Amino acid sequence: MNKKLILKKRPVGLPDEDTWQLITEDIPSAGEGEVVIKNHYISLDPAMRGWINDVKSYIPPVQIDEVMRAGSIGVVIDSKHDEYKEGDILTGWGGVQQYYTTKGEGHYKVDTTHVPMTKYIAALGMPGMTAYFGILDVGRIKEGETVLISGAAGAVGSVAGQIAKIKGCHVIGIAGGPDKCGYVTNTLGFDACIDYKNENIYKAIKNHCPKGIDVFFDNVGGETLDAALAALRKHGRIALCGAISQYNATDVYAPKNYLSLLVNSATLQGFIVLDYAHKYKEAAMQMGMWMMEGKLKTEEDIYEGIENFHETFLRLFSGDKRGKLVLNILEQ
């Protein structure tokens, strides 16, 4: 049988268990031009919180009674498709379900001979692409600049900061707790990491970036963004990647220090990784190269069982995870 998670109601604030419902159906079969995919791993990302709000955004919201949207990777188990055959590994928008059919739109085939499957929904998938284009194209980092990264131990921030190191920047992370901060400096090689749970973030930024910040890559929003705005240098750039502190907020924390952009001729720029789809291949090749050279370290935090979707999803917001959050939804 096929277990799938459907959206049952729109949450206000942090989603509770009633937000989704796990249902069971027959395993679908392939129509003409289709494949059946058995989903192994799904990607859990902060952006998913936005997809279940009923508001106009960069993609349509998930509808009530629809399968919850998620990036995923799985194996073709049946094919009436010209290009894909049984055994092929495909990644795409498979959703939180164990089996599904697709004509292949938005999917592509990957080679898992030397690279574990999970990397394709992590550093070589959306989170990695987000980091790559956000830090290089939006942040426009230059050698010698001071770069601040929030969510530094997360799937995107950890990669963005390492790319900034590769490019010769002075890189400061922000993460929650001594364990994550240790990971950010010792394993990922950032120059320093601010523990926002135990430090005053304004003072800590001043301390680590005495001349101010050239580029801020923001995954967090809220007071973190305000503190970074206050420390921006002339012609500073903020790559607005996410605002995880605000996704469940019923009352948004608005950035009081936004006029720092004016007096510093600085830029706050939002971006969506989907805008860069035409360049994913180039980025994935470069990232793969850095991984092989040992310059880019990535980690997946893998949980088990489609039944545990809700509690695993909440780890995105509690911060109780490290690196890329992944759920293995294969039946054990």
Place this chain on the structure above:
Amino acid sequence: MNKKLILKKRPVGLPDEDTWQLITEDIPSAGEGEVVIKNHYISLDPAMRGWINDVKSYIPPVQIDEVMRAGSIGVVIDSKHDEYKEGDILTGWGGVQQYYTTKGEGHYKVDTTHVPMTKYIAALGMPGMTAYFGILDVGRIKEGETVLISGAAGAVGSVAGQIAKIKGCHVIGIAGGPDKCGYVTNTLGFDACIDYKNENIYKAIKNHCPKGIDVFFDNVGGETLDAALAALRKHGRIALCGAISQYNATDVYAPKNYLSLLVNSATLQGFIVLDYAHKYKEAAMQMGMWMMEGKLKTEEDIYEGIENFHETFLRLFSGDKRGKLVLNILEQ
């Protein structure tokens, strides 16, 4: 004798009369390499409010007991300078004083044969330059785009909107009251103007820009900025020129809708006209051409008497003026 206005204390909120003091001194004489300038007109600009706060900004704050900083234009009445001679008209940072000496730094000579003096501290001076580089270089307007301008009847907004019209954009202004709105549409030729004093700004923007805004040129901040953020189109740009609604605020209105930048891959970019000093000449030539061709209409609202600086300055914030606010400080 020489009347000069000095800063006496730093205001909290809207400056009161005790902020400045008018003092009288002897008229200075020219030292070696200097000229004495008799100041005719000074420019009154919202940015002046920021210059009297004791905070780090793009230029140092005016110090207590220093002459109040202001752009100005006047006549050389004595010269020991190689380049400038008696009778030359110079514009520069003369400050709120009737006479001063300078070696000429930050000053340049202008020709008033065909152009009234006041234009050189208005459309052909800082406000005009601000509009020109803000709308073209920061806003990066393209033909056919929808452009929204706040402070549309003001010195900068009126010029920015007309440039957008010249470049083939659909241009909507925002101004206070039916008189100003009539001026913006009838005289300046904007396609429409929203009266923020009598209309709901969110609804009015939706009404006039049904497909959303490509470029917002913001002089106002506060709720106006929030309403524009809510209506931004994909890849929208906001040229953050000023925030006159916030300059006297003791509690800043922060933009709640800033995450619109994220979902729309949009940009909020501050700028300072001083960054473009190397291109002023090119811009002034282009603006002068448009003025001669009748494509660019500009207006100065001129008040009289250095004694009336304080009450005239307050017109910037009450909105009780139209076009560029200028004070004639020549003794009558």
